Amino acid sequence: MEDKENEDLLQNIETKYPLLPFEKQIFIDIFEKDALVIIAKGLNYNTVVANLLWVHKDPSNLVLVLNSNDHEEKLFTEQFNLTVLPNTGAEREKAYLEGGVYFVSTRILVVDLLKNRVPVANVTGIVVLRAHTVLESCQEAFVLRLFRQNNKTGFIKAFSNSPISFTFGFHQVEKVMRALFVTELFLWPRFHGAIIKSLKSRQAEVVELHVRLTPNTSLIQACLLEIMNYTVKQLKSINRTLDMQEITSENCVTKKFHKILQSQLDCVWHQLSTRTKEYIQDLKVLRTMILNLIHDDSVSFYSLVNKYRTPEYAQVNSGWILLDSAETLFRLAKLRVFNTKSEFDPEPSPKWKCLCDLLLDEIPEEVKKNRNGSLANTKILILCNDNKSCSQLNHFLTMGESKYLFYTAFRKDLTINLVASKYKKLNKPLKIEEKCKTQKDLENTSELDEEDVLDEMNKSNYVLTLTQVATSDSKKSKSKSSEDSMFEPISQIENLDITQLETERPIICIQTFKQNGNHFSLGQTLETLRPEYIILYHSDVSAVRQIELFETKKKPEEPKSKVYFLIHDKTVEEQSYLTSLKREKQAFELLIQTKSVMVVPSYQDGKTDEYFNLNVEEEEDDSVDTRKAGGQAKRTKEKPAVIVDMREFRSDLPALLHKKGINIEPVTITIGDYILTPDICVERKSISDLIGSLNSGRLFAQCTQMCRNYSRPILLIEFDQNKPFNLQGSFVVSTDISGDNIQQKLQLLTIHFPRLKLVWSPSPYATAELFYELKQGKNNPNVEEALALSGDTTAEDHFERYNILVHDFVQKLPGVTSKNITRLMNRGISLDHLITLTQEQLQEIIENKNEAETLYSILHVKAQPADSDKKTFGKKKFTGKSYKFCK
């Protein structure tokens, strides 16, 4: 009964943009409550969001959209004709007051909120997109806190379509929901009843075509997998303490591998040994190889593999190249391009033939059957993974198989001595071309070529058409298909309006799943092109679902689309498709499980004061009106305040400090990260940053600056809160290097900056607490002063014996070392004096003959003429490299 009522209700609701029944359900859910919606990949939330924004698009409302990516922003801005926020603070303030819907970058919003530019109490609500990236640590969470603290009625609605992101970490969903101040969680997996029902109502016809790999290819694949397994094993054996659950050879072949690596290793990157980094680098190389093997032709694969068969690579490589499987790999890769008589005879990609058959025979025949033989206006969409495959297919279809392979070999600079018989014919015209090219200025052509190639790589859609319509004699065309091109490109104008194209011939459009990372590109193409036939040259979960959605949304009188699914049987391609399906399913199951046992405290929505009272340390006397006092100028003086560098908003400390009831002054400062009081300046470093900046020398420079300008400089060393504090004593993660080196450097730093205080903090929470205690009873820092110090006038510094400007200058001169600088400074009086001295007199001061000589010559001998400059600049790069090899 209830269900039926529900359905009636759903049908009665009219929306601006048409929604499917399940989308309507999502819309109603999210409209009524503040919630987090997690939707399966590919079932985009943009129509729901569009409806939501349309409802609120009115000058009397102020709705802010957070965390959108460029494509989303562009899509909605165009759809609703939104105004973009102005750049200056004052103008933004006015814009907020005018109301409407705005897409705001979070960093700007944080600053505006802290500076009271946003009429917080009047904000109607906030929509958060890509909610999986919101965490307590991030600025989005900080924005929402600031918003919720002062606005108890506005709505917060969050969307995400990456369920997998919520499975990393501990209690991720709960954390995100807490950060978002929402109490409800709605899950919409693909296997949700309503979605299945909606999508089942009208389904496209699907033909799965399983294509066999050639024997050599599958052997190569086996080799690569073996090498990958070996590398992963090695990697794990030297990094036992590291959590590397997600780094498996199965995951190596999925699309998300880079993301997985990043999430697991980014926070400890500098703590890894060079060997570990080599292994990771190699995994990436192997991954590109295996993807190239499946997606690209034999010639490009051979040239790719050849790149790694050099002695230079063997030196930087972690050792897989010495394995037996590697040898087999090289041999087989060559076999695919050259036949046993070492003639050039590359094997074509098996999918090509399949594609040709489809385009030339099957589809035309079908069209003939169904639509009385007119091929006109038949639209075919070919979808593939990346721009490279797009251009590959384009070339293949326009040039024909053998010409294309030969062309690739030519482009990749393969040396070909003998050519198999069927290529002989092709050889001649190309040879002539080659000669023409060599005659031209070599440098010029190579540059142009590169540009051409780059251009090609950036292009992500091609439009072709069949030239020889296979209506008359399909057999004849089939015999020709492998040699002659049957397709010709239609002039490729940017933003070509496909609907306007009126041709007598069928249109073939080749496109990637996502154009330059734009999730909506496929949906838009489907809407505008409305193809009758879709060929999935590669497989992608999200694309499949978008096609399903497109099909369901079609009007009833439109013909059904036919989808061809080209997939290699029993390969990593199939595996990676299945893995991504499985991972998403598991993620949803986990989320459903979590949802069923989740306890959400009633105050989590932040609409009562209860939530903030739990978290903000109350000041004894004015606890009653802290909230009111926030905006008033008189009171703020009494509240503790801290100056925070803008760049520090990437970390969670500012938000935590704010939680503690400390006011935050966001300012761009060059010295230090936090200024607590007029004398205390803090530079915050995570362990990984600490190691990085000690090695690069940046920390030394930062400490010099801090010590010159503040009486109490502090170096805050912050440990990762998720790791045990005591284990980190050894600084490094990998077992094959030791942390001694870093310990020594840190001690050296303390020797040279005796006034620099070290603070060891186990987590940002502890840091916030410590800052709070340090602030008690102390003056607030002055923003103007901090800013003045950041400028070029290095203020009155009482902490140096020497004038800094000239000290820094002399320090950098050749012949001056950290040992003799003190003597030189004490006895040299000034630069004017130094240049009057003879070499012997200099030697007396410096007490070293060689150094005095260098210094003397630099002062008096003409520096190298200007034309040698270029050489030194060029050399700079090379010296760096050769130095590495020497080591």
Place this chain on the structure above:
Amino acid sequence: MIRIAQSNQRGNPLLKFIKCVPWEYDDIIPDYEIGKAISILFLSVRYHNLNPDYINNRLKELGKKYELRVLLVQVDLKDPHTALKNLTRICLLTDMTLMLAWSPEEAAKIVENYKIFENKPPDKIMEKVENDPHQKIVNALSSIKPVNKTDAMTLITRFSTLENIIKATESQLAECPGFGATKAKKLYKALHEPFLKKGNVSKDTLKKDEFAENICLEDIQNLETEIQSEEPK
């Protein structure tokens, strides 16, 4: 030679691990004296929890006698955070540098390192510099705030030697392409200031007094009582 306080440190397990540098027992105020400028006080968190007054008295004794005063804390408790937070505050108030070690071996390493690096220049932690002299001059000139790399090149081509650049007048500098009056002024000022600051010595002593005021030992005692009163909770 590291001098080690006989009365306090005899029997400390870390002594076993000092192998790379020679040491001897002596009667000194800090626990370890690395040289004239560096001293170390040793404290284990466990001991501190039992005798919170101990470190107070030691700090009072030590005063400001050495330039770098290190408080070497051996973390030998599972949950050292409250103790560490208090020690951090004490260190900030008394101008001590806090170093942490998780085992006697590590603590010994730290003591050894201080001796080894006592007189080492900071080259190891400074930015790597080019060896080419020409590049070095460009770097040196561009380290003066408004001057960039191109300006430095211009200066070198125009005046050819550093001597001539230094001898050039402000207006000559201003004539260079890319230079304005302000840039020339700043460069001229930087090149012609005396190395030593005027009245440096008097300021130094003044500064020390300021510090002495800041770090009042009563403060520490207050802190300690505060901590003690907190602990029963």
